[in-house]
Amino acid sequence: MRRAVFLDRDGTINLEKEYLYRIEDFEFVDGAEEAIRLLNEAGYFVVVVTNQSGVARGYYTEEDVEILHRDISARLAAKGAHVDAWYYCPHHPAGKGSYALPCRCRKPQPGMLLAAADRYGINLDDSTMIGDKRIDIEAGLSAGCRPILVRSGYGSIEQEELRQNIEVSDDLLSAVRSLIVKNEEV
Numbered sequence: 001m002r003r004a005v006f007l008d009r010d011g012t013i014n015l016e017k018e019y020l021y022r023i024e025d026f027e028f029v030d031g032a033e034e035a036i037r038l039l040n041e042a043g044y045f046v047v048v049v050t051n052q053s054g055v056a057r058g059y060y061t062e063e064d065v066e067i068l069h070r071d072i073s074a075r076l077a078a079k080g081a082h083v084d085a086w087y088y089c090p091h092h093p094a095g096k097g098s099y100a101l102p103c104r105c106r107k108p109q110p111g112m113l114l115a116a117a118d119r120y121g122i123n124l125d126d127s128t129m130i131g132d133k134r135i136d137i138e139a140g141l142s143a144g145c146r147p148i149l150v151r152s153g154y155g156s157i158e159q160e161e162l163r164q165n166i167e168v169s170d171d172l173l174s175a176v177r178s179l180i181v182k183n184e185e186v
Contacts, residue, residue: 056092085119
């Protein structure tokens with residue numbers, strides 16, 4: 001069984017931009033590329049888990065999401081980093097057509113994390129979920145992962161609403177550095 005770090009996308013890896021799907025609008029959060037490279041070097045399996053309700057709402061297509069993810073992968077590769085698996089939820093109860101449904105993959109449900117764990121042999125008890133929203137923390141806790149909230153994106157606002165004693169970092173890079181140091185101490 002391998003250990004993984006599950007990463008939210010919008011607000012954690014990239015700057016929060018409502019319904020982001022266009023390559024030209026994508027911008028990394030400062031230090032995100034280095035953070036993912038450090039995770040790779042430390043032997044973590046890196047999985048992105050992202051809600052993409054813009055698909056359900058008809059703002060963009062699943063193909064648009066996949067095109068953006070391929071572009072992000074190419075940008076990361078240029079910096080010596082990579083994501084091992086990409087998961088996204090295109091559903092939303094207020095969406096259109098076949099996407100308008102409640103599902104187990106949309107965070108805060110743990111479906112994407114559980115699917116990745118099943119497919120890739122991930123030990124969830126030894127894994128971490130990093131994100132900027134309460135729903136990321138809840139998905140991680142529901143899956144049995146250690147959650148870390150980052151203040152980038154919505155994190156500084158969401159931090160005040162969390163009732164649990166959750167680890168908080170300024171951004172993805174500081175969260176990853178802390179995670180690696182703590183695991184080296186064990």
